[in-house]
Amino acid sequence: MARRTSIRGPLDYGKSPWLILFGFVTFIVLYAPIAQLIVFSFNDSKRNIVWRGFTTKYYAKAWNDASLVEAFTNSITIAVMCTVIATIIGTATALWLWRFRFPAKAAVEGIMALPIVIPEICMGVAVLVLYSRVGHWMRGFESGPIYWWNELFSIWPLNLGAITAAHIAFSFPFVAIVVRARLIGFNRELEEASKDLGASEWQTFWNVVLPFMMPGVVAGALLSFTLSLDDFVITFFTAGPETNTFPVKVYSLVRRGVSPDINAASTVLIVITLVATIIAMRMQAPSKSEG
């Protein structure tokens, strides 16, 4: 008679029915809501509870909703501006922490990571308090020569500056941490070899250090893009009547009931994020193996 218990290797977890079931349930819990969101964006029903047939009219409706499109454009614009600046600042911070030794380095690293750990609500309130302070101070100059400054910052996209600045503040530490982690694996001899072969400090950075960091930089950029795109709490505190973002807009719409055009707009957002992720992963793929 064969032995009852089959011996399973450490990598044979695919053979356990319980694990398969567990994995399946996890998968459903994770993706069913998203799948439902996408499916119901094509639902021909105003109240969007029961399936009443396929339509794309809510995509058209969302597209024709000026305030929704504006919020959407704002979100993408903020995310792009935030990504560019946060990636540069975050990468520079990572390089600085990696490259130099200075007093209280550990403390600086800790403080840098603060925006990641402090509750978003606190950060939102803090930013609001800061901005109202700055606004109060600026109003004092309204008749003075700095008045043009206020004018300037009411023009799109500069009027998104306040939100963008807040987004940069909380997303650049993520970039810094990702890039820093990447740099830990850097062989310092590569840098020395470059200099030994006649390259300047700057040439070494562009030709040797940056290509090595690139996967980390791309991952960090992607992270800050998605963080900025879907941030609600901090944006909620810093958004004005003229500067709505998509999540804040969706929130205000949802209070009046979920209509399929929100589903449609959300689906578009998911597709954009997905495409960005795929592009970023493709970019990272060739540099998978480093010596």
Added chain:
Amino acid sequence: MTKPIISIRNVTKRYPGVVAVDDVSFDIMPNEFFALLGPSGCGKTTLLRMIAGLETSGTGDIIVDGHNMEGVPANTRPVNMVFQSYAVFPHMTVRDNVAYGLKVTGVAPADIAPRVEDALEMVQMSAMADRKPDQLSGGQRQRVALARALVKRPKVLLLDEPLSALDAKLREHMQLELARLQQVIGITFIIVTHDQDEALSMADRIAVMEKGGVRQIAGPEELYEKPHSRFVADFIGKINLIDATVSGVSKAGVTCVANGLGTVIVPHDGAASGSISLAVRPEKLTLSAEAPPPGSGISAKGVIRDVAYYGDVSNVFVTCDDGLELAVNVQNDRAAAGLLENGREAYASWHPSDTLILQE
């Protein structure tokens, strides 16, 4: 007399709490294959990196081809380095790696291609020019690192433990290869190694370093046959060191009382006094079952404690009086058969002129 290609003058490098390189001075001649040999932490790599300009803030002068390198950054020095990890750029092809040093210094593109091809040819890597480093073996990466440095036509090529990451067979092969390359190109090679076999087999001259200082600079044979100190004698090959006290110096040599040997006279043409070490290489000793005739040399009676068999030779350890341990290399010929048994009494003997007197 030819001018040295590199002059090291009173070079010192301190790290907090350690003196990595301690007041070192020596010259390296053009076309020399020079080795810096020593145990880890002796300062040999630091010295090499100082020559390359990768380690700064030391004192003393490093003169390369008549120019003082003080304040000259690494990227403009006429030397190139092969790194221990090879440091081949992972995101570039073999060809781009080799071309890198020419591109960044603004060599005309028309000149780069032929020089790169020549360098790749020289290290027999032309067939793999379009590969990425992760598709290469360790030995091939090393060749790329070599070509990358040589394509710059340096006055001196610096090699930091270049063979330590290779397996034994390949290491032996690359030793020959490096020696061949050095002769073909005719530039100075400075190699850092902790492997005495590597240094002895490749280098024209070897500087043995210990604790930041140079203990002896000599050719391989002189270093092996006539070490100046216990450290060098012990570091280069195997040697029996026997404590002794000098009791007199005469024309015939130094008379001394040695541990386990009694009073012996050793030919020596220098001064000697106080406590010394008598040093004799294991291959100079012979082992016999019978006592050698008196007056034929120095001998000690002992018991064979251990026999390590290496095929052609056996390393035999003999325990003599007063705790004296002698290592003897015995050729595994007919005479040795039957003699090499643990616990057997035997006589280890050697000619007095094979004995070195080490004062330090």
